[in-house]
Amino acid sequence: MSTIQADPEDRPITIECVLTSNRHYIETLTVRQITAQPWLFEMVIHSQLLKSRDPHLKRVKAQLFVERAALGLVASSIAQAMDASATKAVPHNPCGALSLH
Numbered sequence: 211m212s213t214i215q216a217d218p219e220d221r222p223i224t225i226e227c228v229l230t231s232n233r234h235y236i237e238t239l240t241v242r243q244i245t246a247q248p249w250l251f252e253m254v255i256h257s258q259l260l261k262s263r264d265p266h267l268k269r270v271k272a273q274l275f276v277e278r279a280a281l282g283l284v285a286s287s288i289a290q291a292m293d294a295s296a297t298k299a300v301p302h303n304p305c306g307a308l309s310l311h
Contacts, residue, residue: 234261237271241281249278
């Protein structure tokens with residue numbers, strides 16, 4: 211599941227998608243444009259333990275800043291990996307979520 215949030219005041223777009231999810235754990239990827247440097251994007255992977263003392267707490271698992279051109283390369287690399295794996299048997303993921311390792 212992915213969501214896109216855009217503010218009417220021309221604020222940067224933020225995209226969030228679930229990478230993996232089950233009854234105990236959620237991992238999400240957020241990509242957002244940096245306002246002061248519009249050619250730069252922040253990518254953050256959050257993890258959330260749903261059975262912890264504070265199940266709403268999200269921890270930063272990874273964070274990086276990527277230029278727009280490099281973000282396009284990441285997208286095309288993912289598309290190539292998906293195309294290549296389409297011809298091979300891929301284990302079924304009951305959550306329907308993309309898992310990156």
